[in-house]
Amino acid sequence: MSSSKEPTVIQKLIGNIAPKLAELTDDVLFGDIWARNELSPRDRSLITVACLITSGNTQQLKDGHLNLAKQNGLSEKELIEVMTHLAFYAGWPKAMSAILVAQEVFTSEK
Incomplete structure (x- = not known):
């Protein structure tokens, strides 16, 4: 899961039912894709x-x-x-x- 100690918005929203999807959303979508400098x-x-x-x-x-x-x-x-x-x-x-x-x-x- 994300290394943040405080649960993210996504973790609070769906982490209890879909922890892997929450992890991918935090780490890949927002942690990588949204962080790219090209846009x-x-x-x-x-x-x-x-x-x-x-x-x-x-x-x-x-x-x-x-x-x-x-x-x-x-x-x-x-x-x-x-x-x-x-x-x-x-x-x-x-x-x-x-x-x-x-x-x-x-x-x-x-």
Whole structure:
């Protein structure tokens, strides 16, 4: 498992039921892939948010990727624009679902 003594968000979320998946998420996905220098964290977040929307995986937006995108430099306005743009490429229902999740996440922070 990850060498951190404090459980990570992923460990708290799924570590009790899927410890290996939590370990891979922490160590490989976020510990290696997200840490690579070839793309900025902002670009990685933009790509990830777009992929999650196009695949209809809005729960992952809610569970952390919208907040991570903001931490990585994307504004709420930019994220909403991504969703609006994707309505024409990924489909209206997927964009609408993402907007509803964004509304929930963004308003709960204020």
